[in-house]
Amino acid sequence: MKTDIESAYIILESRNPAALNKYLGEVIGLMPGAPTPDGASTWRADGKAQRVVLAQGQANDATAIGFELESRDALDAAVARLRKLGLDPVAGTAAQKQERRVKDMVSVPSPWGVQVELVLGLEEAATPFASKVYPNGFVTGSQGFGHFVFGVAGEGTYAAARKFALEGLGLKLSDYLRLPMGPVELNVSFFHCNARHHSLAIANIPAPEVPQKLHHINFEVKQVADVGAAYERALGAGTPIANMLGQHENDGMVSFYSVGPDGWQVEVGATGRQITDNWDDVREYNRISIWGHQPPAVFAQMQGLTAPAAAPVPETV
């Protein structure tokens, strides 16, 4: 199953890029790429020159995501679809294209508050991808680059985001989650454009507003052993864990979520379910995971465990 568009990259802005670079390199295990002409740091997850771009700035959030189109015709068709929705995609300047390391690009604001960049010809890196911690690499290639999950607040924005993804970008609905939480409920729509179960998901958060647009970036690895090793690196580095190891019901992914220094999360997972031709399993799920994925504090409570005692304070003389 393959459409003419795939997830390509994410652009992040951080007030403290040094802490985020350390997290992406040492905990997540990405490979550093060459800095952009503007001096942003970049990270690689495969043979492409950059999959994550991290600039110094005030947002502490994602500012853009990129989708690569397979041809000029496909890009023109996507622009026409977006115009039909009343949007006005703008052509990238020469400097923007250099910064993104692409042959061509157009950019349009999305209902979830980040720019969506539609690009052609994401540059290949000058050197092969090599990683000590992922000798087998990440799952990319025909499945594009991982997935992104953004939060929105309110039915109107959620409906607009779904329309933008389906009718504008041309993504397809994989399935959706409806999770009653007392008087409110969490709704998430999952969208695919190739065999990866979802390249984008939009969550309607039951809150007046979302504190951060980006909820998480997912990096899919080729084996559960790589997920376990990443989990150990996160624990070893003292990185906060949002959700312990577990397996999602809809995409079958065995994964965990750690919290990066800017508050958004990274999911490292394996065994993701693949979308097949003529996908006919678009249905509602009412739980996130088959097992696990508890926040550590919830897990401790479920097990009747008490929080670990605070480390003794050394006596001073």
Ligand SMILES: [Fe+2]
């Ligand atoms: Fe995810």
